[in-house]
Amino acid sequence: MTAASYRPPALRTAATAKIAGQLVYAIGDIHGSYLLLRDLLARIVADAAATARGRRPIIILLGDLIDRGPHSAQVVEAVTWLQRQHRFEMRLLMGNHERAMIAFIDHPAEAGEWLLFGGDATLRCYGVEPPGPGAPTDALIAARDALLQRMPAAHLLCLQQALPMLTLGDYVFVHAGVRPGRPLTEQEEVDVLWIGAEFTASTERFEKIVVHGHSIADEVQWPGNRIGIDTGAYRSGILTALRIEDDWLRLIQTGREDVRAAVA
Structure with a gap:
């Protein structure tokens, strides 16, 4: 399926979460999957052209650009090229x-x-x-x-120069997650880069909705306190982006036909 034939999934509300009026695209772990990244970016460009309405979109890469997949150098080259452009604001998180x-x-x-x-x-x-x-x-x-x-x-x-954490509105973006019971301002790098089940199994209501990668799942995870978008691109062939606006979430994926919305 080409970017031109791609039909985005229906919009769904995300409670009352705000992101300061921004148009944000968060992309999960790429792991050297350059061809998937190229296709996903084409879909994001098309989506932004239809919805930006004068805003400069923000692309947030949640880390793990490299390793495992076959084209890490091409992925990093694409990111450095995008950082020099002005159509999007690029933010890279450390994985x-x-x-x-x-x-x-x-x-x-x-x-x-x-x-x-x-x-x-x-x-x-x-x-x-x-x-x-x-x-x-x-x-x-x-x-x-x-x-x-x-x-x-x-x-x-x-x-x-990748960032350990990024906060926008009611959302915080990290690679792996956050340590439950610890304020966002006191999180340690070892946790935001490496934490696993202690975070994903937590039912704690964090200070903000945590958007993260790192923990691979077949589907986007949205239990209410976090949104996990690592769909294991290097092994599943599915790379996921989450589009965020005030009150709205939308999934944009590449690698399969049955794209579904992120929230029930």
Whole structure:
């Protein structure tokens, strides 16, 4: 299905949640799925052209641009290109995979575990053969050096400058979630990048509606206190964006025909 033939799902109300009059598109974990990202962005452009009404739309990437999928470099290049445009305001959040890659670049001997959960795919995408499990320190350092030689400086800077958290109106955007019982102003990076079931199983009413990725699910999760939009693009072939306006939510997805609304 092409972007031109795509029909957005019906609008559904999101209680009384506001986002300061903005038009926001939050995109879940991409993980090197460049072709899906390209198609999803085309759909977002078409949607914004019909609905922006003079507003400058905001695109929020919820982290984990890289690893696991085959085209991490192309994804980061697309994001750096979009950051130079003026049609959209781009906001990139730090994901645990970006943080792991940066740790590997800073301290390859201590952070080689990045290669075991998707970093090997990113190295290959930049033309670097990853060391095998249990590789010695000199092999890890050599791989880091080769990555720095091949990765454009703009790519690394883009990832290094990613935000840990973003608040807009009644929503807060993070990669993984927030620690229950702790104010948003006191959240630690390890939690907003890595937290799992302790957050997703919580029924606590947080200060704001939490929009997040990280925890893969077959469908968008909307239990009332959070909206999880990681639909596992690298393995499911489904990449999800959530369009947010005052009082309204809409899903925009690519990779399957049966697009459904985010809320019941």
